[in-house]
Amino acid sequence: MITRTAKARYEGMGKAGKGWVSTQSGVLSEQRYGFGTRFENEPGTNPEELIAAAHASCFTMALSFALAARGITDGVLETTARVKLEQDGEGFRVSRSDLVLSAKVDGIADEEFRSLAEGAKANCPISKLLNAEMSLEVQVGD
Template identity: 75%
Template sequence: MITRTATARYEGTGKTGKGWISTQSGVLKDSRYGFNTRFEGEPGTNPEELIAAAHAGCFTMALSFALARGGHEQGELQTEARVKLEQDGAGFTITRSDLKLRASVPSIDEAELRALAEEAKASCPVSKLLNAEMSLDVEVA
């Protein structure tokens, strides 16, 4: 079993508060977040952006392993994840994560690539964690 950690610190409250996020690996160290970075586009990060990064990374790695199991040794995968945050009563809900894959895998036909991509979408641990609708758009380069 693997456990990863991250910490969040928030000073102040609500819209005027300011926060910092750090990860165990140190890739994020006191990265700024807060209302302004989440809702107003100011520099810094936000939970939805981090979830999108996690989903894109998890799905892409799962697909790369599926391709390797299928004997496909070369290729390039690029995935964009778009996580949608919507008003839900007085709060908010992450309602969906849409994956857009651009793949260049010379030794595979499009039908097999699409099947493996759907399998990777369903089996990646971040997909399993999210309680949201998901879509997958595959573009073969």
């Protein structure tokens, strides 16, 4: 089993609060996020953008491995993920993630390529996560 971590900190509450997110690898280090980066166009990141990046990269890697297993050794795959955040009653929910794939791959029939892409969409770990069980551990105090 492999475990990866990220940490988020939020100071102040609600719209006036400010947050920072960091990843274990350091690719994100104290990256700013908050109301303005999520619902307006302030510089920084937001959870939906991070989910989109994770989904696009996971799907693309899964498809590349499926192609490699078929003996395809060369090509270019580029995926955009569009994660939708919608109002849901009094709150919000991520309602979908739409993947748009642009590919330049020779040596495979279109139908087989599409089948492999559908398989990657269904089986990449982030696709599975979006339908996964979740747990929450709460620690209150200093």
